[in-house]
Amino acid sequence: MKKETPEYLSDIIELLLDAVCVVDAKGCLLFTNPAFETIFGYTLEEAIGRNMLDFVYPEDRAKTINAINQIVINNQQPRFENRWVRKDGRIVHVLWSVYWSEEKQVRVAIAYDITEQKNLEQKLIYMAGHDPLTDLPNRSFLISELEESLSVANTISTIIAVLFIDIDGFKQVNDFHGHAAGDKLLKTVAKRLRHQLKKEDSVGRLGGDEFVVILNSISNKQDVVEIVDLLRQEICKPLEYNNEFLSYSPSIGAVLFPEHYGDAEYLIQCADKAMYNAKNSGGNRVIFYHSGIKLPSVK
Template sequence: MNTKTSEYLPDIVELLLDAVCVVDVKGCLLFTNPAFETIFGYSPGEAINRQMLDFVYPEDRAKTIHAINQIMNNNQHPRFENRWVRKDGRIVHVLWSVYWSQEKQVRVAIAFDITEQKKLEQKLIYLAGHDPLTDLPNRSFLINQLEESLSIANTLSSVLGVLFIDIDGFKQVNDIHGHAAGDKLLKTIAMRIRHVLKKNDSVGRLGGDEFVVILNSIKNKQDILMLVDTLKKEIVKPLEFNDAELAYSPSMGAVMFPEYYGDAEYLIQCADKAMYRAKHSGGNQVVFYNDDIKLPSAQSIKP
């Protein structure tokens, strides 16, 4: 770099949209540019002579120290991500590019604010695992939840229950009142199921009018029966659409682990078969899975 170009460096650093800071060997901030204040909220007077780690989100301090040690001890020039706490308390996701000067015993770091990018990533991850109508976990996410619950139940030798819920009369609601009424019904039922469940339990929507409930907080069949009774009362509470009361009820199939031992797909299939038995026995009831239950014939029509 020639002398004339170096004269412009202070102005360039001042104009950068990314934060620039210089940190000494003890981790103390020696310099910050204007973008540092824009991103983190701290003026040079508030930041300089303070420990850099004071600004790092507590849960990210260990990995930040590890990254710094890699830079200083192995002469690496890595990029790494961490979170900082702004002056106003908000969390900032940061992508760092760091250079360690052995000669001057300082680190020069450039920070790029990736908070909006992280929010978008988290939103996309959430949307990929949730049903857009009811905001419940979708089939893929629910299967993962159930596999985790099964792993815990297997390790602790505890009991777990799976409920498969189908809504009697859902097709008629759609046919008579329109799909807007059906959507309202599904959203309302999703909310009512969540309202009844305990903190450790969860519910997801498989599609259509089918819901699956994972019961992590039960000990025996009686616990499921008590919950089912509460669920039925909550689900069938009156619901109106355009001044007309909708007619519907739940058919439920239940299966208990480890009475029936298998993976998430197997248990959901068992509960589904039991639900069909409940539906084809008149609906608005619960049936527990047993080995005598078979899938309905192809000629069976879902009411």
């Protein structure tokens, strides 16, 4: 004997904080509970009859269709994640738990709003790859970016320049004006570097007063010379702190790839050596790496 569904179950569905949806074989919404409007912003009248793909974030539609096919055809992957667009335009990250009824030819799905969790994950990932003071990529993230640039350059035979920048006078700024002045100097240099670089280029902070720039948009050595000159002028613009102008200037080392062939760590080391040569030559200038450059002896 077939059991009747208790009437109180419909009341429970109405009270759920997660959205419940029933979708037909063509993907049209047949039923939603009140939580659907809370999560996605659409009323029952606005949602019923519309294809659920209309609400899916465009870039996630293909993977959503694939997940649905796996559930309906192969009876696999009853859970998957995608993004929906709320009525107000905000993006909602959703974890779906889905059941396909072959007999009734409908999908019953429960939507868990995981937006807050996803945002926290993205924030932690961002923090792990960025310097908290300047908001620039840190060494780890920068190495990854450079390795990716080298991979592309190897594939399409382009030139990359790596610049190693050290701020001469940074220690004196810290010693005579305090660490707050030093922090302001570093944040200002970071901002000025980002302002001058093209969107396809990258800049990161290795630590202390050391920055690395990756130039992906160059054709020859002269391009690097011109860009470095602009960067040097930008960095050296006056910077005032407590009614005094801070005194500092950059020493810059540069290395070209594939003229000097190697991985990200090797190229940064080469640019670092060239920077020390620039510093020992009086600073506020750029030196290109060549195999004859050596690190200065430590006394």
